[in-house]
Amino acid sequence: MTYIHAVGIDVETTGTSPVADTPVELAAVRLRFDPVTGEHDCFQKIFESRIDPGRDIPPTASAVHHLTAEHVRGQPDLSAALCGLEEEVRRFEPSVLVAHNASFEAAFLPDLAARLLPEDPRWVCTLRLAQHAWPDAPGFGLQSLRYWRGVMQGERTTTAHQAWFDAACSARLLVELCLAMTAAGETVTPALLRDRSHQLPLLLRVPLGKHQGKRWSEVPEDYCRWLVGRAAAGDGEPFDPAVVETARAALRGVFAKPA
Numbered sequence: 001m002t003y004i005h006a007v008g009i010d011v012e013t014t015g016t017s018p019v020a021d022t023p024v025e026l027a028a029v030r031l032r033f034d035p036v037t038g039e040h041d042c043f044q045k046i047f048e049s050r051i052d053p054g055r056d057i058p059p060t061a062s063a064v065h066h067l068t069a070e071h072v073r074g075q076p077d078l079s080a081a082l083c084g085l086e087e088e089v090r091r092f093e094p095s096v097l098v099a100h101n102a103s104f105e106a107a108f109l110p111d112l113a114a115r116l117l118p119e120d121p122r123w124v125c126t127l128r129l130a131q132h133a134w135p136d137a138p139g140f141g142l143q144s145l146r147y148w149r150g151v152m153q154g155e156r157t158t159t160a161h162q163a164w165f166d167a168a169c170s171a172r173l174l175v176e177l178c179l180a181m182t183a184a185g186e187t188v189t190p191a192l193l194r195d196r197s198h199q200l201p202l203l204l205r206v207p208l209g210k211h212q213g214k215r216w217s218e219v220p221e222d223y224c225r226w227l228v229g230r231a232a233a234g235d236g237e238p239f240d241p242a243v244v245e246t247a248r249a250a251l252r253g254v255f256a257k258p259a
Contacts, residue, residue, distance in 0.1 A: 004178070004190060006031050006124075007094040008043075008171030009085075010163040011108050012065040014057050018107040022053040024072050025065065026081050026109075027163035030092045031171040035178035035188035043171055046088040048164045050075040065161045082112065089116055095190040098124040100142040100170045102197065124190075125197040126173045131242060132196055133180040135204045142169055149176050200245045202254065207243060216246055217255040224250045 008029045015021035027048040033040030050067070052075045062068050076084070089097075097113050099105040102125035106113065113121035130140055138148055146152055151172045152165075178188045186192065206212055209227075211219050224247040230236065231244045249255070 002034070003032050004035055004174075004188075004193075005092060005095045006033070006098050006171050006174055007046075007089050007092060007096070008098050008167035008169075008174075009105055009109075009112075010099060010166040010170065011105050012067065012161065012163050013108060014053055014055065014061050016104075018110075021061075021108075022055070023051050023078055023081075023108055024053050024057060024061075024067050025050050025163040026078075026085060027167050028085055028089055029164060029168045029171055030089075030094070031168075031175070033175045033178070035175075036182050038175050038179045040172075040175050043168050045164050045168070046092065047085045049081040049084060051078050051081050052076065053078075065163075082109070086112070086115060096124045096174075096193055098126060098170050098174050100166065100173070101125065101127045120191070120194060122194040122198060124174065124193045126170050126177060128197045128199070128201065128242075129177045129181075129193065130173070131201040131203060132199070133177050133184070135201065140207070142166060142173070145173055149173065151176060200242045202249050203242055203246045207240070215255070216250045219250060221251060224248075 008031065010027055011023045012025040013021050013023050025048075028046050029043045030046050031040060031043045050072045052072050054077070057067060057069050057072070094116065097117065102123035106123050113123055126142070126145075127140055130137060130145055134145075138144060146169050152169050174193075178193075181188050181192075181196075204215060206214050206216060206219055209223075211223060216224075227239065227247045228244060228251065231239050
């Protein structure tokens with residue numbers, strides 16, 4: 001029996017820009033599991049800290065994680081929090097670092113994976129893995145998947161977007177994803193999880209905009225051209241690269257039109 005030692009990590013921030021914003025909460029949980037049978041230990045919270053960003057927290061950010069400047073004033077700074085997290089994570093000797101939409105954590109904690117897993121610092125992303133394994137899921141947000149897959153059901157919903165809880169959900173969701181991959185005939189290893197996390201999936205349904213919920217085969221070509229052009233021009237908020245790649249595939253005729 002070969003276990004995967006996963007560390008789920010989540011960061012809550014003052015906003016979405018790694019350049020202009022900064023973390024306000026950081027947490028990690030550990031979970032050891034068998035990717036074939038799903039047998040796993042109870043997750044263990046190994047680190048949790050609020051972080052003083054040295055600046056105000058915008059109301060739009062507080063609306064997500066419910067932390068205000070008053071909650072974090074006088075807490076450790078980011079450097080001190082990272083030192084504490086790294087010390088605890090190293091004791092567990094992880095084989096993967098996992099997060100939901102891991103590109104967010106990787107952007108705000110840019111050197112963390114390289115220090116903890118220098119042999120292969122790529123994060124494992126449960127968002128990308130879910131898009132590959134469950135293309136017809138009702139949604140790909142962490143909480144949507146949590147309820148759909150029956151993960152962490154005993155917890156109150158008010159804990160969502162607390163760093164420790166999101167980290168735990170990501171780690172537990174990884175167990176379910178490994179079972180799905182095993183059932184599909186794959187031999188799940190840390191390397192495969194990293195590889196799959198960095199492969200863009202083709203999405204079955206449009207996740208945003210006026211065609212949200214439609215299959216890509218039902219979307220007009222002019223919308224796909226608009227989406228690809230806007231992404232290329234860098235206008236507005238960036239689209240998920242998987243959305244852009246799927247729109248390109250639709251323009252190439254990859255999706256059969258309904259009869």
